Amino acid sequence: MSRSNCSDAQDEYNKISKLLEFRLPSKYKMIGIITASLILLFLMSSKFFGDIAPLIKDVLRTLILLFLLLASLSMDSQEDEFSKYIRFQSFKIAFVIAISYSIIIPLLAFIFDLLITKITGDGSINFHQISAFEILFILLGIQLLFFETLKRFGRA
Amino acid sequence: MDVHNRLKIERAEFNLTQEQLSKRIGVSRQTINSIEKNRYVPSTILALKLSELFGKSVNEIFILDETD
Incomplete structure:
Protein backbone atom coordinates (compact mmCIF):
# COMPACT_ATOMS: atom_id res chain seq x y z
CA MET A 1 0.00 0.00 0.00
CA SER A 2 1.39 3.41 -0.96
CA ARG A 3 1.83 6.23 1.55
CA SER A 4 -1.05 8.29 0.05
CA ASN A 5 -3.44 5.31 0.18
CA CYS A 6 -2.43 4.78 3.77
CA SER A 7 -3.09 8.39 4.74
CA ASP A 8 -6.44 8.37 2.85
CA ALA A 9 -7.47 5.31 4.84
CA GLN A 10 -6.35 7.01 8.05
CA ASP A 11 -8.35 10.15 7.17
CA GLU A 12 -11.41 8.06 6.45
CA TYR A 13 -10.94 6.17 9.70
CA ASN A 14 -10.60 9.45 11.64
CA LYS A 15 -13.84 10.75 10.10
CA ILE A 16 -15.74 7.56 10.95
CA SER A 17 -14.20 7.54 14.39
CA LYS A 18 -15.40 11.12 15.02
CA LEU A 19 -18.90 10.12 13.93
CA LEU A 20 -18.89 7.06 16.22
CA GLU A 21 -17.64 9.11 19.16
CA LEU A 40 -46.46 10.23 25.13
CA LEU A 41 -48.74 10.97 28.11
CA PHE A 42 -50.49 13.67 26.10
CA LEU A 43 -50.99 11.27 23.16
CA MET A 44 -52.36 8.56 25.45
CA SER A 45 -54.68 10.93 27.32
CA SER A 46 -55.98 12.43 24.07
CA LYS A 47 -57.91 9.17 23.56
CA PHE A 48 -60.07 10.07 26.57
CA PHE A 49 -60.54 13.76 25.74
CA GLY A 50 -61.37 13.41 22.06
CA ASP A 51 -59.31 12.51 19.02
CA ILE A 52 -56.59 14.73 17.61
CA ALA A 53 -55.90 15.23 13.91
CA PRO A 54 -53.78 12.47 12.29
CA LEU A 55 -51.23 15.04 11.13
CA ILE A 56 -50.70 16.34 14.69
CA LYS A 57 -50.49 12.73 15.92
CA ASP A 58 -47.73 12.01 13.39
CA VAL A 59 -45.83 15.17 14.35
CA LEU A 60 -46.05 14.28 18.04
CA ARG A 61 -44.87 10.72 17.36
CA THR A 62 -41.90 12.07 15.41
CA LEU A 63 -41.12 14.42 18.29
CA ILE A 64 -41.17 11.49 20.73
CA LEU A 65 -38.60 9.67 18.57
CA LEU A 66 -36.50 12.81 18.26
CA PHE A 67 -36.38 13.38 22.03
CA LEU A 68 -35.66 9.70 22.69
CA LEU A 69 -32.81 9.94 20.17
CA LEU A 70 -31.45 12.99 22.01
CA ALA A 71 -31.49 11.00 25.26
CA SER A 72 -29.89 8.02 23.55
CA LEU A 73 -27.07 10.09 22.05
CA SER A 74 -26.28 12.01 25.20
CA MET A 75 -23.23 11.33 27.33
CA ASP A 76 -23.43 9.74 30.73
CA SER A 77 -22.78 12.06 33.70
CA GLN A 78 -19.46 10.23 34.20
CA GLU A 79 -18.63 9.17 30.67
CA ASP A 80 -15.74 6.70 30.42
CA GLU A 81 -14.89 3.44 28.63
CA PHE A 82 -17.34 1.44 30.77
CA SER A 83 -20.21 3.75 29.71
CA LYS A 84 -19.21 3.22 26.07
CA TYR A 85 -19.16 -0.54 26.62
CA ILE A 86 -22.61 -0.69 28.24
CA ARG A 87 -23.99 1.68 25.58
CA PHE A 88 -22.77 -0.72 22.89
CA GLN A 89 -24.30 -3.66 24.77
CA SER A 90 -27.63 -1.84 25.17
CA PHE A 91 -27.77 -0.95 21.45
CA LYS A 92 -27.02 -4.58 20.59
CA ILE A 93 -29.83 -5.99 22.73
CA ALA A 94 -32.27 -3.24 21.63
CA PHE A 95 -31.55 -4.02 17.97
CA VAL A 96 -32.17 -7.76 18.46
CA ILE A 97 -35.38 -7.18 20.47
CA ALA A 98 -36.78 -4.64 17.96
CA ILE A 99 -36.12 -6.96 15.01
CA SER A 100 -37.58 -9.96 16.87
CA TYR A 101 -40.64 -7.88 17.79
CA SER A 102 -41.20 -6.83 14.18
CA ILE A 103 -41.10 -10.48 13.09
CA ILE A 104 -42.95 -12.18 15.94
CA ILE A 105 -45.87 -9.77 16.51
CA PRO A 106 -47.19 -9.78 12.89
CA LEU A 107 -46.76 -13.57 12.85
CA LEU A 108 -48.71 -14.02 16.09
CA ALA A 109 -51.38 -11.58 14.91
CA PHE A 110 -51.64 -13.50 11.64
CA ILE A 111 -52.01 -16.85 13.46
CA PHE A 112 -54.69 -15.47 15.82
CA ASP A 113 -56.45 -13.82 12.89
CA LEU A 114 -56.36 -17.09 11.00
CA LEU A 115 -57.76 -19.01 13.96
CA ILE A 116 -60.54 -16.47 14.69
CA THR A 117 -61.49 -16.15 11.04
CA LYS A 118 -61.59 -19.91 10.73
CA ILE A 119 -63.85 -20.17 13.79
CA THR A 120 -66.20 -17.32 13.01
CA GLY A 121 -65.78 -17.30 9.23
CA ASP A 122 -66.09 -13.50 9.14
CA GLY A 123 -64.06 -12.59 6.09
CA SER A 124 -60.54 -12.03 4.87
CA ILE A 125 -57.30 -12.23 6.80
CA ASN A 126 -55.04 -9.19 7.01
CA PHE A 127 -51.36 -9.29 7.76
CA HIS A 128 -50.73 -7.01 10.74
CA GLN A 129 -48.51 -4.09 9.76
CA ILE A 130 -46.09 -2.71 12.32
CA SER A 131 -45.40 0.99 11.97
CA ALA A 132 -41.90 2.44 11.82
CA PHE A 133 -42.79 4.46 14.93
CA GLU A 134 -43.57 1.28 16.88
CA ILE A 135 -40.24 -0.36 15.98
CA LEU A 136 -38.13 2.77 16.56
CA PHE A 137 -39.91 3.55 19.82
CA ILE A 138 -39.20 0.02 21.08
CA LEU A 139 -35.58 0.21 19.88
CA LEU A 140 -34.83 3.53 21.59
CA GLY A 141 -36.88 2.71 24.69
CA ILE A 142 -35.15 -0.62 25.22
CA GLN A 143 -31.72 0.90 24.58
CA LEU A 144 -32.27 3.52 27.29
CA LEU A 145 -33.76 0.96 29.68
CA PHE A 146 -30.91 -1.52 29.24
CA PHE A 147 -28.27 1.21 29.51
CA GLU A 148 -29.64 2.31 32.90
CA THR A 149 -30.02 -1.32 34.05
CA LEU A 150 -26.42 -2.21 33.11
CA LYS A 151 -25.22 0.99 34.80
CA ARG A 152 -27.08 -0.03 37.97
CA PHE A 153 -25.21 -3.38 37.98
CA GLY A 154 -21.98 -1.37 37.97
CA ARG A 155 -23.02 0.45 41.14
CA ALA A 156 -24.01 -2.66 43.12
CA MET B 1 -12.08 -15.76 27.18
CA ASP B 2 -12.37 -15.21 30.93
CA VAL B 3 -10.11 -13.04 33.00
CA HIS B 4 -10.08 -12.58 36.74
CA ASN B 5 -8.20 -9.89 38.58
CA ARG B 6 -6.53 -8.92 41.85
CA LEU B 7 -7.71 -5.32 41.72
CA LYS B 8 -9.57 -5.45 45.03
CA ILE B 9 -6.48 -6.89 46.78
CA GLU B 10 -4.14 -4.33 45.22
CA ARG B 11 -6.53 -1.54 46.16
CA ALA B 12 -6.69 -2.79 49.74
CA GLU B 13 -2.87 -2.89 49.91
CA PHE B 14 -2.74 0.74 48.85
CA ASN B 15 -5.55 1.54 51.29
CA LEU B 16 -7.70 3.13 48.58
CA THR B 17 -11.48 3.21 48.31
CA GLN B 18 -13.15 2.54 44.94
CA GLU B 19 -13.98 6.25 44.75
CA GLN B 20 -10.37 7.30 45.42
CA LEU B 21 -8.97 4.84 42.88
CA SER B 22 -11.51 5.90 40.25
CA LYS B 23 -10.52 9.56 40.69
CA ARG B 24 -6.81 8.75 40.44
CA ILE B 25 -7.15 6.96 37.12
CA GLY B 26 -9.97 9.11 35.73
CA VAL B 27 -12.89 6.69 35.49
CA SER B 28 -16.19 6.30 37.33
CA ARG B 29 -16.63 4.24 40.51
CA GLN B 30 -18.97 1.94 38.56
CA THR B 31 -16.07 1.05 36.27
CA ILE B 32 -13.84 0.02 39.20
CA ASN B 33 -16.69 -1.92 40.80
CA SER B 34 -17.50 -3.74 37.55
CA ILE B 35 -13.83 -4.67 37.02
CA GLU B 36 -13.50 -5.98 40.58
CA LYS B 37 -16.64 -8.09 40.17
CA ASN B 38 -15.32 -9.48 36.84
CA ARG B 39 -18.28 -8.01 34.96
CA TYR B 40 -16.07 -5.86 32.79
CA VAL B 41 -12.60 -6.40 31.31
CA PRO B 42 -10.86 -3.01 31.01
CA SER B 43 -9.13 -1.67 27.91
CA THR B 44 -5.35 -1.96 27.54
CA ILE B 45 -5.02 1.75 28.37
CA LEU B 46 -6.89 1.38 31.66
CA ALA B 47 -5.03 -1.85 32.52
CA LEU B 48 -1.71 -0.04 31.93
CA LYS B 49 -2.82 2.90 34.11
CA LEU B 50 -3.67 0.48 36.93
CA SER B 51 -0.39 -1.36 36.41
CA GLU B 52 1.55 1.90 36.68
CA LEU B 53 -0.35 3.02 39.76
CA PHE B 54 0.19 -0.25 41.66
CA GLY B 55 3.74 -0.72 40.37
CA LYS B 56 3.00 -4.22 39.08
CA SER B 57 2.81 -5.70 35.62
CA VAL B 58 -0.58 -6.09 33.93
CA ASN B 59 -0.16 -9.88 34.13
CA GLU B 60 0.10 -9.68 37.90
CA ILE B 61 -3.18 -7.78 38.21
CA PHE B 62 -5.17 -9.46 35.43
CA ILE B 63 -4.96 -13.23 35.15
CA LEU B 64 -6.27 -15.38 32.31
CA ASP B 65 -8.32 -18.33 33.53
CA GLU B 66 -6.46 -21.62 33.24
CA THR B 67 -9.07 -23.18 30.95
CA ASP B 68 -8.19 -20.54 28.33
Missing part, protein backbone atom coordinates in the same frame (compact mmCIF):
# COMPACT_ATOMS: atom_id res chain seq x y z
CA PHE A 22 -20.27 11.83 18.69
CA ARG A 23 -22.16 12.46 21.93
CA LEU A 24 -24.42 15.24 23.15
CA PRO A 25 -23.90 16.81 26.59
CA SER A 26 -25.38 14.81 29.46
CA LYS A 27 -28.16 17.34 30.17
CA TYR A 28 -29.91 16.18 26.98
CA LYS A 29 -30.65 12.81 28.56
CA MET A 30 -33.06 14.28 31.13
CA ILE A 31 -34.51 16.76 28.63
CA GLY A 32 -35.10 13.96 26.11
CA ILE A 33 -36.65 11.47 28.51
CA ILE A 34 -38.93 13.99 30.28
CA THR A 35 -40.16 15.64 27.06
CA ALA A 36 -40.74 12.30 25.29
CA SER A 37 -42.68 11.01 28.34
CA LEU A 38 -44.83 14.17 28.47
CA ILE A 39 -45.69 13.95 24.76
